[in-house]
Amino acid sequence: MFIINCPFCGERDQSEFSAGGEAHIIRPKQPTELSDDEWADFLFMRKNIKGIQFERWYHAHGCRKWFNVVRDTSNDKIHAVYKMGEKPPIK
Amino acid sequence: MLSINYPKIENKSYPNLELSLIEPMHKLNLRGKNREFFTKVGKQLSIMLPVESNTSATIKNISALWLSPDEWLIYGKDVDKNLELSLNKEISNLNIGSITDVSDQWVIINMKGENVFEILSKGSPFNFNEFKKSKNVVAQTLLNHIDVIIHNQDTNNINLLVRKSFSEHLWLWINDSSSFL
Secondary structure (H helix, E strand, O other): OOEEEEOOOEEEEHHHOEEEEEOOOOOOOOHHHOOHHHHHHHHHOOOOOOOEEEEEEEOOOOOOOEEEEEEEOOOOEEEEEEEOOOOOOOO | OOOOOOOOOOOEEEOOEEEEEOOOOOEEEEEEOOHHHHHHHHHHHOOOOOOOOOEEEEEOOEEEEEEEOOEEEEEOOOOOHHHHHHHHHHHHOOOOEEEEEOOOOEEEEEEEOOOHHHHHHHHOOOOOOOHHHOOOEEEEEEEOOEEEEEEEEEOOEEEEEEEHHHHHHHHHHHHHHHOOO
């Protein structure tokens, strides 16, 4: 269990949120030109890093807004939270 | 379909806690972003929608609760069908925002007394330490795993908004928890 600082509502318990998977996955501009393998890569393949990962989270039981989180998956420490469309504050 | 008599809630009293149902009450959900939306709502309601997160604005018999950066809930004795129609005419019909009647979706339970936050803290992950000291603040959170909107209108006097289909279950939980006070 950990606390997430929602960019809209402030600090809330993790139980109010839903994890939305890896962030910043860019949709191919021409999906019809992709091979089946490339399309499967885009849809299903994720990095699943042990360490700092860029993720999407959803405040399901609060403001119902999506946002991005930079989280260390090894210890659940949150390094940054930023809104959708913004650039990550950490590289 | 739920019966119009649902939920069956009777006013109850416990040590330093009074529970009552504030129904029927008209409730409207407002969604919009642009300046025109705020101006039109302000003119119709004579109230500025709160833009600061987790706050509410109350004037006379209308309360406007902040739900998200582009969503508000208004309720109160002066919120009625005529207000909804005029908001629809000025906002929804012109595609400036949207107005939805959610009167039958939400049930308002009023909780008064020194033990209000004692009960809420038992079943919610929300930290009420600062919340209970402030007036006109709003929190959307979980209570006994049920989505609720908590409107702190005055010291130890809150309105708890819960979805109608969950309301009886939550009411039973509140009563059960209150019996241990």
